Amino acid sequence: MSERAAPFYCPYCGDEDLRPSEEGHGAWECRACSRAFRLKFLGLLAPGAAGPAPSAAPSASDGGTP
Numbered sequence: 001m002s003e004r005a006a007p008f009y010c011p012y013c014g015d016e017d018l019r020p021s022e023e024g025h026g027a028w029e030c031r032a033c034s035r036a037f038r039l040k041f042l043g044l045l046a047p048g049a050a051g052p053a054p055s056a057a058p059s060a061s062d063g064g065t066p
C-alpha cells in the first residue's frame, strides 16, 4: 500500500476537479481555482487523542506577562 492520498475536494474552493501535480509526490492541482497544494501524512494520532491540537493550548504562548 502506497502513501498516495487522493483528496476528494479542493481544500480552498471545494471543487472536485483535482488532478495530480507535476510538482511531485502528494502534490495536486485544482482546475477550478488554479491552486496547487501538497498533501502530507503527518502520522497517526495517539490513542484517545480527541481533544484540541496541542498547539492550540492557551497555556504555552498565551502568558500573562506584560
Ligand SMILES: [Zn+2]
Pocket (backbone or CB within 6 Å): 010, 011, 012, 013, 014, 015, 030, 031, 032, 033, 034, 035
Ligand atoms: Zn480549488
